[in-house]
Amino acid sequence: MKIQKHSILLQVVVMSLLLSMLFPAGVAAQRPLKFTVKANEVKTAVSPNMWGIFFEDINLSADGGIYAELVKNRSFEFSAPLMGWSIPKEVAANGQVLVINRQLTNAANPRFARVTVPDIRNFALVNEGFRGMGIKAGERYNFSVYARQESATPVELTVALLDETGKAIGSTTITPAGNSWQRYKGSFTASATVSKGKLQVAFKGPGIVDIDMISLFPQHTWKERPNGLRADLVQLLADLHPGFLRFPGGCIVEGRELANRYQWKKTVGDVNEREVIMNRWNTEFAHRATPDYFQSFGLGFFEYFQLAEDIGASPLPILNCGMACQYNSGEVVAVNELAPYIQDALDLIAFANGDVNTTWGALRAKMGHPAPFNLEMMGVGNEQWGPQYVERYTIFAKAIKEKYPDIKLINSLGPGPDGDKFTFLNDTLRKLHADILDEHYYSSPDWFLKNASRYDAYDRKGPKIFAGEYAAHSKGVGNGDNKNTWQCALAEAAFMTGLERNTDVVVMASYAPLLAHVEGWQWTPDLIWFDNLRSYGTPNYYVQKMYANNKGSAVVPILKDNDVISGQDSVYASTVVDSATGELVMKLVNTSANSIPVELTVQGAKLATTGSLTTLRSNSLEGLNSLDQPMNISPVIQSIDIKGKTIRANIAPWSFYVIRSKMNK
Incomplete structure (x- = not known):
């Protein structure tokens, strides 16, 4: 009898174990x-633009990131002209470098370097790159420099990539000729892979040579375009199959003051003539000060439009509306002096869509794109708020709609999803029959779970909604310890069911920010992280990808x-x-x-x-x-x-x- 009881007990235990394996806790019953x-x-219907990309030059996203240029401060235009450059101690006594400013004759690119080598000894400048230079063995690298000789004896330039120990892993030699500015090129193949390489330019004299726009690009960029974009990062964007690309931001549109706002006209045309300015994120956060963060605009508005076309996304440019960042200076242009800002908006539409016989259409064609970019929407301001924004938006909207009535305008609802700033703009812009209202929400994972039904009761006859910037923050907004945890990504996935369920109201949505260098970030969390050689998508990235790749056509x-x-x-x-x-x-x-x-x-x-x-x-x-x-x-x-x-x-x-x-x- 005991044996039978023990046998029955053993069968019960085994069955319980099997059930626990087949059905996790709570499932069996x-x-x-x-x-x-x-x-x-x-x-x-689901908007064809529904799931998109928000790009802002923060966290070394452009220079040092998706823009494949390896040389930092290539034209000596940073506030400290030789920032990013150094002179090796062993050759410091062999020559000198003098930075000359020609502001009156070349306001866009005023500075160049004059290198003097008094005798046959070598002198050198070394560029550190953006937290080093990521170099791949077997990759071809294309060097270029604008130069002119200032002495009868020509100075010879030997260009070399150095590994972390200072050993040369690829080099070429260039000898500029003549006393007028010309662009000189050279290429070489790297013999080793390093993540913290440097570029050395050695000068053999005697003589004097002027140099400017010192540049180094990998040959293999996105679509093999010379001086193009970093292929692995663009591929991650292309794999999302985004419906739109919003650029160039973000707070970077505003500038701390109006003088350093983003001006699109200074980012098109010859790269050599694009004016370098500081990046507003360089000292924005004391805990992540980045004083060497500037904008070369090698990635400018033409390149943004081209990138959008490459990855099948509709372009969504955001323009300054005559207001600097209200968290910084809060500076605004006088209403009676708004005309240049409005003209910038009108001219951008002409640049994107105009006939090649027009001024701006001709520039687009000259840059290599005769066909229009088919711009259909534009943002007026970023995270502005208050009556001063409404006043300026109203003037913008009237001018743009009179000339281009089919252009849809994106309008700010301020920096948050509720509160007095949001309520005022939401009520006012709805009464003005605005096209699309831009809502931003950075908050805890719990907020996203609780707000998944946010749009279920929204007015179906009012303006459409653009969820323009959102991300769940693990530690709190502005906290440098935020991580791209699965909890945050899961909360976003839950919230996005509510966006998808209400695509008659919500017509676009984008996570923000997009990119971050692991050693050069200012803000967390971010969708994609990278170093000088590698990149990866976060769990949040894969949530976005699963939505965008499974967008469908109707709810x-x-x-x-x-x-x-x-x-x-x-x-x-x-x-x-x-x-x-x-x-x-x-x-x-x-x-x-x-x-x-x-x-x-x-x-x-x-x-x-x-x-x-x-x-x-x-x-x-x-x-x-x-x-x-x-x-x-x-x-x-x-x-x-x-x-x-x-x-x-x-x-x-x-x-x-x-x-x-x-x-x-």
Whole structure:
């Protein structure tokens, strides 16, 4: 009898273990949540621009980032003219360098360096790059310099890449000729891979030579364009299949004062003639001061338009509206002196869309793009607020709409999603029948979960909404310890179900900021991180990618007990149909620590017997990706069996799912 009792007890224990393995905690006894998908009841079309990219030159995003130039302060225009340059001690006595300012004859590029080498000994300048130079073995590097000889005996230039020990890993020699400015080029192949390389320019005399615009690019850039963009970073953007590209920001549009605001006309034309200015983020945060952060504008408005076209995104430029950053100086231009600012807006539309026989269309064609860029929308101001913004916006809108009535205007609702500033602008701009209102929200993961239904009750007849800047912050806004944790990404995924569910109101959305150098950042969190050689997408990046790559064409209801699914039982959901592929696309988010069984019954369509299931999840809410583990949290795609009109699945803890199935109505 004892043996029988022990045998029965052993069977019970074994069965319990098997059940615990097959069904995680809480699942075995839990009834499945029953959802209904009404595949034949189209609620609203999905905007083709829905999921996009916000680009701002912060965190070394442009110079030192996506703009592939390796030389920092290439034209000696930083506030300290030789910042980024050094003279090796062993050759310091062999010559001298003098920075000359020619402001009256060349205001856009006033400075150049005069190097004097009194005898046959070598003198040298070394450039440190942007936190070093990332050099790849076997890569071809293209060097260029503007130079002129100032003495009868020509000075010879030997250009070399140095590794961390100072050893040359590639070099070429250039001998400028004549006393007029000319551009000289040379190329060489690197023999080693280093992440902290430097560029040395050695001068062999005797003689005097003037130099300017010292430049070094890898040959292999995005689309192999000379002096182009860093290919791995652009590829990460292209893989998102974004609906729009917003540029150039962000607070960088405003400037601390109007004198250093972003002026698009100074960023087009010959790169040699683009005026370098400070980057407003260089000393914005005491804990991350970056005094060597400037804007060369090698990545300017033409390149932004070209990038948008390359990755299939609609361009969305944001222009200064006559107001500097209200968190800094709060300076505004007098209303009766707004004309140049408005003309900049009108001329930008002409530059983007104008005929090649027009002034601005001709410049676009000269830069290599005769066809128009098909600009359809533009932002007036960034995070401005108060009656002074409304006054200036009204003047802008009148002028732009009179000449270009089809251009949609994006308008600021201030820096936050609520409060007095937001309420005033929201009420006022709605009464003015604004086109699109730009809402920004940086907050805790909990805020995003609680606000997933934010737009369910918005006025369907009012202005459309652009969720222009958003990110969940793990430690608090402005805190340098913020991380791109899975908890933040999961909260954003849940919130985005509400954006997708309401695409009749929300027509565009973009995470911000986009890029950050691991050694040159000012703001966290950020969507994509990189160093001089590597890059990776954060968990937040993969959330964005899963939405953008599964955008669909129309929203259809997914309901529980005839109500939208927005946090009940810790589940969030949205569903679209993709007319291009004939598929139903369901998005499910589980924000709880338990697996949740679900049954999705599809009405109005017959499903295929198999579909695809894309899963993004982590066993830890604190999970991260990194340069060494770039795919730690990344999508996993597998097939899923479908029986009849019902899809059954266990939604894993802390997970985001996308289910796709072919359907026949």
